[in-house]
Amino acid sequence: MPEGHVIHRLAAHLNERFRGGPLAISSPQGRFDATLIDASSLALAEAHGKHLFLTFSGGEIVYIHLGLIGSLRFEPAEDVWGQIRLRLVAGETAANLRGPQFCRYVSPAEMQGILDRTGEDPLREDASPDALFSRVQASTRAIGSLMMDQKLFAGVGNIYRAEALFRQGVSPFLPGRELSREEFFVLWDDLVLLMRYGFEHGRIDTVREQHTPEAMGRPPRKDDHGGEVYVYRRAGEPCFVCGTPVAVRKVEGRNLFWCPGCQG
Incomplete structure (x- = not known):
């Protein structure tokens, strides 16, 4: 999708x-x-x-x-x-x-x-992250689950979910109510940044400059979705940051990717 x-x-x-x-x-x-x-x-x-x-x-x-x-x-x-x-x-x-x-x-x-019935869209100027934070803070569900709920995070899919959580070092299994206000808004701002890039360039690139293929001397990613990512569809491969193999688990019918080293 x-x-x-x-x-x-x-x-x-x-x-x-x-x-x-x-x-x-x-x-x-x-x-x-x-x-x-x-x-x-x-x-x-x-x-x-x-x-x-x-x-x-x-x-x-x-x-x-x-x-x-x-x-x-x-x-x-x-x-x-x-x-x-x-x-x-x-x-x-x-x-x-x-x-x-x-x-x-x-x-x-x-x-x-x-x-x-639609949640807050990081690409819309009328989005209300404050209202979203209140709903996240009241939930015992894991943040990785909440981010896939279109009634909460509208437009966020499996790639942006995995990549934003990795970039901010947040465990996808952390209950929403345990996410601090500062952590939430840093995560939200990163979603805005990443999705705006996707809108402007027509592809999803989430790696920082020091982790690009050129900077690391590695081959570029080959995937139907295109773009350079940290964990999405990289199960078993070493994390670009810490070297830990990227993990994957089926959660609510979708593959969830994360780094056990960087995300705890």
Whole structure:
């Protein structure tokens, strides 16, 4: 499932390339009724965590959640392939949505209901880390579990969870109520930093300058997700900082990576 910075990048690209002018909108797959918005214009694309909302000139709102296998790709308009649920065409460019978990119309009240159930997004200016800290401090759940809860940390996925905790030397098994205010806000600020980098560069890089391949004389990472990381998908490999083998454990159905040496 894409991390939150990917959804924000999609929204930014839609606003830049598809907003304002009339669009040719269709559903080649036939599983979405695009007739309500065909030939209308995109008023705003907005990301909240892993949720994407497209508001059109007639007031219609399309809610998209990519889920595990969904994708939204910007492709040449003449390039039509696969099962396209929703297709927006502006000139020679198309935005093609394939395999989403959700693609449906929602009312303003339904949209607000989704937002009310969504946590604080490190990439949004209206995020309230103070409100989030209060909820974390009241919980006996491990911080590694809390960070994967989209009702708390919106947009944070497995990579950002593992990497931010490592960078701050916080054990993923520490109960939320035992995380100090200072530790929480340093962790939050690091999430903001890392996710903004991901938004700006389109990849996840979390290693500090002294741990890059160039600085350490090591080969660059080869992984579908790209980017240089400390612990994510590095189980059994030596930690770049202390040399301890990176550990992995299945927690709540997801692989959790951490360094027993640096994170206790």
